[in-house]
Amino acid sequence: MTQSSVQGEGTLQRVRHADEDSAHAGRTTAGTAQGNSPGTEEEPESGPQAEALHGGRRARRAPRLGGRVLRWTAGAVALLVVGTAGAGYLYYRHLNDNIKEDHLNLGDSDVAAPTPNAAGQTPLNILLIGSDARDSEENQKLGGAKETFGSPPRADVQMLLHLSADRSNMSVVSMPRDTLVQIPKCTDPDDGQVYEASNGRDMTNLSLSNGGPGCTVATWQELTGIHIDHFIMVDFAGVVSMADAIGGVPVCVDANIRSRDSQGHGSGLELEEGTHPVKGEQALQWLRTRYGFGDGSDLERAKAQHMYMNSLVRELRTNATLGSPNKLRKLAEEATRALTVDPGLNSVKKLYDLSNELRAVAPERVTMTTMPNRYVGARVEPTEDAEQLFRLVREDIPLDGKGQKKKRTTEPVSGDPAAPDAEIAVQVQNGTRTDVLGPANRRATEVAGLLTEAGFTGAVPDPQTPPAEKVTVVRFPSADLEGDAQAVARALKIPLSSVRRSTDVSGVTLVVGADWREGTVYKAPARSDKLPDTAEALNGADDGACMHVNPAFSW
Template sequence: MSHSSVREEEKQPGVAEGATEGDGGGGRHGRRRARPRRKHRVLRWSATTLAVLILGTAGAGYLYYQHLSDNIGKGERSSGDSKAKKTAPNAAGQTPLNVLLIGSDSRDSDENVKLGGSKDNRGNPPLGDVQMLIHLSADRKSAAVVSIPRDTRVDIPKCTDPKTGHVYPATNGIINTTLARGGAGCTLATWQNLTGVYIDHWMTIDFAGVVRMADAVGGVEVCVNQNVWDHPTATQKGGSGLRLTKGRHEVKGKKALQWLRTRHAWGSDQMRARAQHMYLNSMIRTLKSQNVFTDGGRLMDLAEAATKSLTVSEEIGTPKKLYNLGQQLKSVPTDRLTMATMPNIQDTQDRNHLLPEPAGAAKMWQMLRDDVPFDDKGADSKKKTKEKVSDDPAAADDQIAVAVQNATRSSTLGPADGRARTVTDVLLGKGFARATADTTPGLSEEATVVRYPSADLEGDAQRIAKSLGIPLSSVKKSTDVSGITLVVGADWREGTTYPKQSDPKAGDVPENSDEINAADDSKCMDVYPPYQW
């Protein structure tokens, strides 16, 4: 998808004198060419995070409960094709919890048009410009927040709009367009297919919700290493208007918005993401230090703003369910919360877009799937257990029918040619005379998997896996297949022996993910020289 699919921003009031809204043109600032962007999207994430935390401690009588319930918008959890399965419980019977947070640029009301500008786009399908996944560990002792930049090109599955029934065919495009292809449920399905992580719920917030929540937050401390003024220059139009002296400052209202919107003064989109993460971490520390979760009066006001601001997947669409979710979120200690960005590289097809960086992104997704903490302050949640061998006896090798598919294509790399035929030949050489190559094109799977449709074929499926060195944990029962199917994924692009997979350790986050621990209050932003004063 070309960059032209992303709508241009318009100027709007509320910036410092002498500055204009928006990011302006395409300066690189030594990193990569800046891309047009929409206003307020970063603040939406702050607002959504706060809303969840607030609802974790909100309590009220029946009438107030019903009032809050009526405030909440709801939608279908998944509206796209996805094969992601829930993570198996740990030894204590606990499972991880994953919640997708989406900031919408919807201009479906006078308020949203006023706040978002670009009145000509009123009524257009919304774009999901902020997308972050909250991962709560199975033991609820740690959490990770992972963001994917809005202009990342990915495979988007077939999605059906739950309101109209319109079917959108599968495509390859930038991830922020998924919200317009069947709602938040399509965005969720896209994330699941990209990461292999089952996502339990989604939440969205629009411009009006952002402002409503921002007004309820109060001040948050930020820090800069040099005087900063994000203003237009001779070579770069636009700017947020942020102007601060060197050191620490408490920002709120317009100033907070300017901090979250600033890009030029930090030098790149990657550094803007760092500034946003620093703000969010500081906000969480501030809320906890103020004991906001035990202040009944303030919580009532914040709960009101939160329920008016959110639309959620229908299975959590009541104050009680949001309360239970919030209780789990706020129980995580600050020093066990890590924010990170998906490792990425410039798109070879369009320099304005990004791609997942193969090794780093794959490692991050594996850590989420295996419930490995992003911090190193606790042991891995998922203990290694002995692989369970099926009680169903396997048939003789030459009697086991198996179809082999090539699913090595990803949004980063094209398919590795001939993989289905190569692996089929390996099986034939091992005596599996009924192995056949399924040449269905365009398949994509993050990790190699052996699927079987019914319990009477589990033993046969495990026998296929064992013969190739594929772990039994990758043998899955599935209604999507009619017989045993070996899906050769992106983790096995070459060779005739399945590569051994190294297990990531707690705290072993990819170096190019720019992670920040929420308890670290020492961070300050460096200012790009043209914006120092």
């Protein structure tokens, strides 16, 4: 198979629709996104029934993309069918004009694209974004807290879709909306508006307020080291229309559920025990529900979304009603109206080409995951297992464990020249603590001494105790220090794969992990390509999954 014809085009200026004039040269608006049933309160941000966060970091101005999207699932519908209902050139032009676009990456730097395989193929990574903004009358009617009308949107749904280079398998990685990350500096190329990097860590869903989806893309790339080719956003009302067009999606609950508490929180979803097709507003309620599923956390909502997407794909493959030209036309119309994309996906032809690639993957080769995380108060942060998941995606290793074993490639050497060893400042931290052992005594001092003996006279131990690290790692904050960080790694025989860019550090930082609690010679542990159990994988062919209902929300 040839390389994808829809690879990303970088940060580009917005291309206006053919019917736009100079008065409409700014960004157009989509609908909006995630909310509650009419008249209900805003849902809390995180954790089991955590308190709502109504403040937080805000953009300095209201973004010009007034209406944002809701669900990546609607994006999946659009990708699978858009373009098949065209009836002539004029209708094709009409569908093209429905599609809205925005910049791909507003960050100051990018992650290099993967090296093509022997067949010239590269993986394809698409970020699917949802928002809690409610900026249109249509979307406001479908759900939400009235007090949030017109406020800056937040990216409450974020999922990375990874299509393998050989197009044999696909992975989806969900990130909880309240994951604590450092949002990078983002610049709006339309007006030069600068959104400074977060001071410390903020919830990842705030990234959308900083100029649009391009800042959410930049945030993902900084955290994961994964090159993102495209993004897709779908508006709130579009989810309802497209669910109607396909005739419903089967979902399952293990008990009767009514998602509403005494304070009015909840999506309003009401279903009897068993499997039922949901469509329209009921489908939207399913995708928004967390009150009533398990412990009421965002993690439970992600599971429900994974179940919906799996069922949706199976339905699109087998549902005979989609053979109707009129239904296909309606679906194509609703899908294109709902979409906001980057310039690399700004036409029906590009979306249709992409849909053909996605449809080629069998459901049993699709793996849904949630980023491994742990609670920090009412929020969450990535764990060591999250880095393992990100590495598997970066290296295009199938998450289902099937297929040929990926051959190890030569580790990439930075094009940034290293400074002389004696001029490289290095902070050495003791991250050797484990679940059962405290930090190894004076380990940062000992390893800093090894670097000094090797000529890195600027190496000093950091008296602060960092978070525990299972594996020793060298971090650097910006591209101009990558060569220096790799020089440090080579001096201690640390694999270059353990040299990572991170906005959590201000200079080259060596964190001595639990794998090097003693001794003067580092021995890298054998790497495992197994998906961590904490990723809570769901196979795309699993039609027996059922959401567990919290008894407090049953009837």
